[in-house]
Amino acid sequence: MRIEKSVIFIFIWTLLLMVAIPWTIGKVSSNIFFEWPFFFEVAIGGLLAGVMYSLVALGFVLIFKASGVFNFAQGAMVLFSALTLVGLNELGLPMWLAIIATLAVMLLLAVAIERVVLRSLVNQEHIILFMATIGITYFLDGFGQTLWGSEVKILDLGIPNNPGLYFDGKILINDFDLVAALIAGLLVIGLALFFQYTRIGRALRAVADDHQAALSVGIPLKHIWVIVWAVAGIVALVAGIMWGSKLGVQFSLALIALKALPVLILGGFTSVPGAIIGGLIIGAGEKLAEVFVAPLIGGGIEDWFAYMLALAFLVFRPQGLFGEKIIERV
Amino acid sequence: MYERKLGDVVLQVDGISLSFGAMRVLNNISFNVRQGEIRSIIGPNGAGKSSMLNVINGVYHPQQGAITYRGKTRDLMKVHEAAQQGIARTFQNIALFKGMSTLDNIMTGRNLKIKSNMLQQAIYWGKAQREEIEHRRKVEEIIDFLEIQAIRKIPVGKLPYGMQKRVELGRALAAEPDLLLLDEPMAGMNVEEKEDMCRFVLDINDEFGTTIVLIEHDMGVVMDLSDRVVVLDYGLQLADGPPDEVRRNQAVIDAYLGVSN
Amino acid sequence: MLYREAGEFKSTYQADQAILTIRQDRWFMWALLAVAFVLIPLVSSEYWLGTIMLPFLILALAALGLNVLTGYAGQLSLGTGGFMATGAFAAYKLATAFPELNILIVILMSGAITAGVGLLFGLPSLRIKGFYLAVATLASQFFLIWMFNKFGWFTNYSASGVISAPPMAVFGDNFVTGPYATAEAKYLFTLTLVVLFALMTKNLVRSNIGREWMAVRDMDIAAEIIGIKMLPTKLKAFAYSSFLCGIAGALWAFVYTGSVEPLAFDVNRSFQILFMIIIGGLGSIMGAFLGSAFIVLLPIFLSNAPHWVGLNIPVDLISHIEFMVFGALIIFFLIVEPHGLARLWQLLKEKLRLWPFPY
Numbered sequence A: 001m002r003i004e005k006s007v008i009f010i011f012i013w014t015l016l017l018m019v020a021i022p023w024t025i026g027k028v029s030s031n032i033f034f035e036w037p038f039f040f041e042v043a044i045g046g047l048l049a050g051v052m053y054s055l056v057a058l059g060f061v062l063i064f065k066a067s068g069v070f071n072f073a074q075g076a077m078v079l080f081s082a083l084t085l086v087g088l089n090e091l092g093l094p095m096w097l098a099i100i101a102t103l104a105v106m107l108l109l110a111v112a113i114e115r116v117v118l119r120s121l122v123n124q125e126h127i128i129l130f131m132a133t134i135g136i137t138y139f140l141d142g143f144g145q146t147l148w149g150s151e152v153k154i155l156d157l158g159i160p161n162n163p164g165l166y167f168d169g170k171i172l173i174n175d176f177d178l179v180a181a182l183i184a185g186l187l188v189i190g191l192a193l194f195f196q197y198t199r200i201g202r203a204l205r206a207v208a209d210d211h212q213a214a215l216s217v218g219i220p221l222k223h224i225w226v227i228v229w230a231v232a233g234i235v236a237l238v239a240g241i242m243w244g245s246k247l248g249v250q251f252s253l254a255l256i257a258l259k260a261l262p263v264l265i266l267g268g269f270t271s272v273p274g275a276i277i278g279g280l281i282i283g284a285g286e287k288l289a290e291v292f293v294a295p296l297i298g299g300g301i302e303d304w305f306a307y308m309l310a311l312a313f314l315v316f317r318p319q320g321l322f323g324e325k326i327i328e329r330v
Numbered sequence B: 001m002y003e004r005k006l007g008d009v010v011l012q013v014d015g016i017s018l019s020f021g022a023m024r025v026l027n028n029i030s031f032n033v034r035q036g037e038i039r040s041i042i043g044p045n046g047a048g049k050s051s052m053l054n055v056i057n058g059v060y061h062p063q064q065g066a067i068t069y070r071g072k073t074r075d076l077m078k079v080h081e082a083a084q085q086g087i088a089r090t091f092q093n094i095a096l097f098k099g100m101s102t103l104d105n106i107m108t109g110r111n112l113k114i115k116s117n118m119l120q121q122a123i124y125w126g127k128a129q130r131e132e133i134e135h136r137r138k139v140e141e142i143i144d145f146l147e148i149q150a151i152r153k154i155p156v157g158k159l160p161y162g163m164q165k166r167v168e169l170g171r172a173l174a175a176e177p178d179l180l181l182l183d184e185p186m187a188g189m190n191v192e193e194k195e196d197m198c199r200f201v202l203d204i205n206d207e208f209g210t211t212i213v214l215i216e217h218d219m220g221v222v223m224d225l226s227d228r229v230v231v232l233d234y235g236l237q238l239a240d241g242p243p244d245e246v247r248r249n250q251a252v253i254d255a256y257l258g259v260s261n
Numbered sequence C: 001m002l003y004r005e006a007g008e009f010k011s012t013y014q015a016d017q018a019i020l021t022i023r024q025d026r027w028f029m030w031a032l033l034a035v036a037f038v039l040i041p042l043v044s045s046e047y048w049l050g051t052i053m054l055p056f057l058i059l060a061l062a063a064l065g066l067n068v069l070t071g072y073a074g075q076l077s078l079g080t081g082g083f084m085a086t087g088a089f090a091a092y093k094l095a096t097a098f099p100e101l102n103i104l105i106v107i108l109m110s111g112a113i114t115a116g117v118g119l120l121f122g123l124p125s126l127r128i129k130g131f132y133l134a135v136a137t138l139a140s141q142f143f144l145i146w147m148f149n150k151f152g153w154f155t156n157y158s159a160s161g162v163i164s165a166p167p168m169a170v171f172g173d174n175f176v177t178g179p180y181a182t183a184e185a186k187y188l189f190t191l192t193l194v195v196l197f198a199l200m201t202k203n204l205v206r207s208n209i210g211r212e213w214m215a216v217r218d219m220d221i222a223a224e225i226i227g228i229k230m231l232p233t234k235l236k237a238f239a240y241s242s243f244l245c246g247i248a249g250a251l252w253a254f255v256y257t258g259s260v261e262p263l264a265f266d267v268n269r270s271f272q273i274l275f276m277i278i279i280g281g282l283g284s285i286m287g288a289f290l291g292s293a294f295i296v297l298l299p300i301f302l303s304n305a306p307h308w309v310g311l312n313i314p315v316d317l318i319s320h321i322e323f324m325v326f327g328a329l330i331i332f333f334l335i336v337e338p339h340g341l342a343r344l345w346q347l348l349k350e351k352l353r354l355w356p357f358p359y
Helices: A005-028 A036-067 A074-090 A095-121 A126-148 A175-197 A199-209 A211-216 A221-247 A251-267 A272-292 A305-316 B049-056 B079-084 B102-108 B118-123 B127-145 B161-174 B191-207 B219-225 B243-248 B250-257 C023-043 C046-072 C080-097 C103-126 C130-150 C183-205 C208-218 C220-225 C230-257 C267-280 C285-308 C315-336 C340-354
Strands: A163-166 A171-174 B009-020 B023-034 B038-042 B064-069 B087-089 B179-183 B211-215 B228-233 B236-241
Touching (some): A005 A036, A005 A272, A036 A074, A036 A175, A036 A199, A074 A095, A074 A221, A074 A251, A095 A126, A095 A221, A095 C315, A126 A251, A126 C130, A126 C267, A171 A175, A175 A221, A175 A272, A199 A221, A211 A221, A221 A251, A251 A272, A251 C130, A272 A305, A305 C103, B009 B211, B023 B038, B023 B049, B023 B211, B023 B236, B038 B049, B049 B211, B079 C220, B087 B161, B102 B127, B102 C208, B118 B127, B118 C208, B161 B179, B161 B191, B219 B243, B228 B250, B236 B250, B243 B250, C023 C046, C023 C183, C046 C080, C046 C183, C046 C208, C046 C230, C080 C230, C080 C267, C103 C130, C103 C230, C130 C267, C183 C208, C208 C220, C208 C230, C267 C285, C285 C315, C285 C340
Parallel strands (some): B038 B211, B038 B228, B087 B179
Antiparallel strands (some): B009 B023
């Protein structure tokens, strides 16, 4: 992959600002506490959270790349998979079996979505497909909660969840975040390898480049769509397990998708590395802003800060950091 | 064909080079267009013909060279400015507004001539309504000229290809341009449709005195219609001159027939 | 054979450019207006006027606004709720800071303020398109709601963050907000405004600016080549759309609910309005009304239907089922008729035009 100079330029500036702004505020304002170990603690916490954002964003990117569909239902899939997992577990299935069963459900869901929705809307405009995925979102949110109820459920996989001290006891990091980031990181690497080195992966990339051309060399589009939606379903399940163990399985999991959207516009809709780097930037930027900037303007900025950050990037690169530049042809 | 008198130079293209990244699309192209002439650009696929039109009306910005239009060498120009200067065009792959009717498409071509503001249009009384009617009259003249009365209110997305090409020409004419750029107006048409289109091109040139720059693959059409022809091949300029001269040019024959050397 | 255009000849362009060119359509429209202005206030109960007709009209106005932006100008927006909130809070600040202002002026001014905010958030549309823009509009949604929640100034430092409309009259003691307002007065006031704005919107979309919007929607580069400037055209769509949404928000807060908190305009409101224009029909004035009617009536139907057949389903389950039905309906509509109810209405009319012959 060729990285453009401007991307590196923007990236370096971002890092500089991320350090410079908290530092300056710490110097100027007496209300804000700034010390290097504390700064790194916040930044690392943010990066770890960012990996989790990347995970959700990855689901979007997979589907967008392979079918040009902006799948708004990714968040609903996270909620649905987590609800199904916990629900099956409560019915008495052991956890490993419940995970396998949920994987099967997600595969089934992918098939159903392809059969019912995508196949009927093939060749429609992108905006129509996007709205269809909003329909899927509402359906899945309602369906999951109709089946499994809407009270908060606890998901415990036995991942340690206590703060640990690192770097000579100077920096406090939650072990759970570390494990989650590790798992997410492995999944991301696995997917990257899958795309790069398997036959299906190559077919997926071919489809992403040009539907017609892919069809004409005999790549069955329908199978490809089922596969990407299934893979996105698996990614959703992993994200659901991670976020679910952290926050409890409840409706708010569906809203995590809203966190992943700025990651997408920052990284570019079509880029896997974009989703990862975007997630890290958003994660770290958000946490740093929350700790060092938010107290000055009333706090509670996590609802919108990520969006504004992403928008600021768009001013410099309208296609996102790693998105493909479109040359208008007439 | 009777001898035509060509007017002054309206458009001067000087040493234009254009590239996208490492790809060289146009390489040191120079030619001029005279008032009232029909000027053709020909060449094999990928020769850079459409790109040349895109440079002329400001969609692409060349890395080198200058464009002088009506005695004024232009700076970096915005896309919408070409229309203000009286340059209109049609597209190789039809670029109509698919959700709108024939009438609305052609009416949109008159957007620069409409002076009423948004509030007047919201009230749709007085000036805005008068303008709508006045421009409708103009548009109906174009509809009559192009013989598309029957499809006036049909959404253009539902029209057959040949008709869409005609509507697109209508939209360009609605701006009453001085310079009309036609990008393969006859591509994919059958003989009757081509004949109609040729007639329209000649009539536009003759009746309205519009200067026309034409890209076309059909050599018969090009040789019959054009006053002068530019030949491009892989971004290079092979020849420039009257049809007869170009037809006999060895480099052009080689480019079209292929040459083994 | 009653409904047809044969035999109606138009001799002027003016007649051919009228909003409704078929005589029967005009009759139908006048009849509809008569029913809306005279019959409904006479026969409807307080409940119907206050809890069904009012939200229907107000949401239709917001849907009209979104339809201008998304359906006509092709700029997908998920920030409608934020703009409605802006209208509501602008109206509240105006009404409390200048109590002598007439409610009409308050509402129009809050629309104008929202148009300004819409302009601001429309600026990125020059650089970014499509889904990038849709996500960017979410930024305005979240930011605006946060702002109204966070800064006490907007609620005049009310502890609960709730704003309440002061009693206001159009003229004399014809109150349309507050405890003295009758349901009839509220309804007629809202209806008048909504009808006027619908007419205004129709005029815009059949004029030059409307054609420019649709040109930008259908093929932006070709639009630019024929001389349409992108930024002003898009910004006009953002401004006018937010103007209508702002007015809808002000009416919602003042006339319909009387008191409101920012959460009433959260992202779900944005989606609700978006659903209205999908189901009703993108790029159709009529569609905004049909979609609004559908979305307002559906939950009422869903929560009552089980009782009619003797089922007793708990409330939260009903709300989940409602979600499911909504989602399924959206998908159904997109598959069966991407142009929504308005298109179905058109098809019906075409059939009727030929009736009793099949072709």
